[in-house]
Amino acid sequence: MKDPDMIKRHAFAAAAVAMVPLIASAPLAVAGTADAGARTKITPRGMIITPSSNLRLPGRASTNVELFQPKGRGLRSASPSGNFETPASLACVYGVTKHTAGCNPTTLTTVANGGGGMIAIVDAYDNPNAASDLSVYSQQFGLPPVTSDNFAVVYAAGTQPPQDPSGGWEVEESLDVDMAHGLAPHAKVVLVEAASAYLDDLEKAEKIATALVEAAGGGEVSNSWATGEFSTEAQLEGIFRRKHVVVFASAGDSPGPGVPAGLPDVISVGGTSIIRSASGDFIGEKTWLDTGGGLSAIIPAPAYQAAVANVVGTHRGQPDIAADANPETGVWFYDTVPYGGQVLDWAVVGGTSVASPATAAMINAAGKFKLSTTDELIGMYAELGNSKAFKDITAGLCGNNALGRATIGYDLCTGIGAPFGAIGK
Numbered sequence: 001m002k003d004p005d006m007i008k009r010h011a012f013a014a015a016a017v018a019m020v021p022l023i024a025s026a027p028l029a030v031a032g033t034a035d036a037g038a039r040t041k042i043t044p045r046g047m048i049i050t051p052s053s054n055l056r057l058p059g060r061a062s063t064n065v066e067l068f069q070p071k072g073r074g075l076r077s078a079s080p081s082g083n084f085e086t087p088a089s090l091a092c093v094y095g096v097t098k099h100t101a102g103c104n105p106t107t108l109t110t111v112a113n114g115g116g117g118m119i120a121i122v123d124a125y126d127n128p129n130a131a132s133d134l135s136v137y138s139q140q141f142g143l144p145p146v147t148s149d150n151f152a153v154v155y156a157a158g159t160q161p162p163q164d165p166s167g168g169w170e171v172e173e174s175l176d177v178d179m180a181h182g183l184a185p186h187a188k189v190v191l192v193e194a195a196s197a198y199l200d201d202l203e204k205a206e207k208i209a210t211a212l213v214e215a216a217g218g219g220e221v222s223n224s225w226a227t228g229e230f231s232t233e234a235q236l237e238g239i240f241r242r243k244h245v246v247v248f249a250s251a252g253d254s255p256g257p258g259v260p261a262g263l264p265d266v267i268s269v270g271g272t273s274i275i276r277s278a279s280g281d282f283i284g285e286k287t288w289l290d291t292g293g294g295l296s297a298i299i300p301a302p303a304y305q306a307a308v309a310n311v312v313g314t315h316r317g318q319p320d321i322a323a324d325a326n327p328e329t330g331v332w333f334y335d336t337v338p339y340g341g342q343v344l345d346w347a348v349v350g351g352t353s354v355a356s357p358a359t360a361a362m363i364n365a366a367g368k369f370k371l372s373t374t375d376e377l378i379g380m381y382a383e384l385g386n387s388k389a390f391k392d393i394t395a396g397l398c399g400n401n402a403l404g405r406a407t408i409g410y411d412l413c414t415g416i417g418a419p420f421g422a423i424g425k
Helices: 004-019 087-093 130-140 168-183 199-215 233-240 303-312 352-366 373-382
Strands: 028-030 033-035 039-043 046-050 066-070 118-124 151-155 188-194 219-223 245-250 267-276 282-287 294-300 315-318 321-324 331-335 345-350
Touching: 087 168, 087 282, 118 168, 118 199, 118 352, 130 151, 130 168, 130 331, 168 188, 168 331, 168 352, 188 199, 199 219, 199 233, 199 245, 219 352, 233 294, 245 352, 245 373, 267 352, 267 373, 303 315, 303 373, 321 352, 345 352
Parallel strands: 118 188, 118 219, 151 188, 219 245, 245 267, 267 321
Antiparallel strands: 028 033, 039 046, 046 066, 066 345, 267 282, 294 315, 331 345
């Protein structure tokens, strides 16, 4: 008898080959070693590094993380400095703490003080330094110390998974737990590690994550991984649907719809760019050109999107909401598992892998635990146009729609906007 998991992998791989183009890449030399599938992009502000783990290979999910090396500096830093986001600055920008003038990351120290229940993070492979690295991050930014009461790692397969040879998934895991703890410091963060990046392994991890959150009395699950759409994706819907659990997923780091973010019982989180002055003061927010999203070719428009039918038509549109993801306006994180042969320590990172766990944590910190993801989405779309609940992002370009830019109201660049404060969350 054939292994059903193997049959499933082969079926998914065939669908992925048909629907997801492979992306050309060039080796990235890092400290004399290479992440052979990494890509680099030079910008006026520095260099964006896309790890090989972001490539949507047939049969596997990808990360949505982008490293940023500022101009004139190395990728690795001894300590966080400069106009990049910290837990305090993000909490200020998004109204988790008092929104003060400037929300300047170089001077602001007031961090979030909320959170409860559980936030589960689903990723692939093992980050053996997850707890110790999160401890350093917490100490640096004045967050509660990491203990067994507020952080745990769970192996979805029952045994410790291998590490990702490139280190890209470990970057992802460090980023995810930093964002969750940084914006909801009194929630228990549980990192659920799948045995691999194959979809069936991530499904097992998802089932465990949602069960853990339900058993804890409620909370959120964040998924920073993604695949392209495939013909049988609707069969996954039940895995992401559980009472007292609100599920988030990254919309992706390139235009176009994806899974699981495009499923009807998942909140799709796209990306924005934070605009700051030369001195670091917050000026505003606009789109991120490379955010994922768009109209699903498979999933019909859910009832909660009826109010935006003029944009989505008859198909599920994503993202639903958006938050900072542009690596050039990225966040500080801490990671000591080597990436490309180099220990990063402190580095700047972006991608919708910032936006998903950060938004899940903001929802958690608001303290309004909903009965389901759909209930949360109904509440979000009911606040469309309420500037006290969501900041409408009306400036900037993206590749998700025919207009190629953000507009007033719901659009396929940033959804209904960026979350702000506790209203509508």
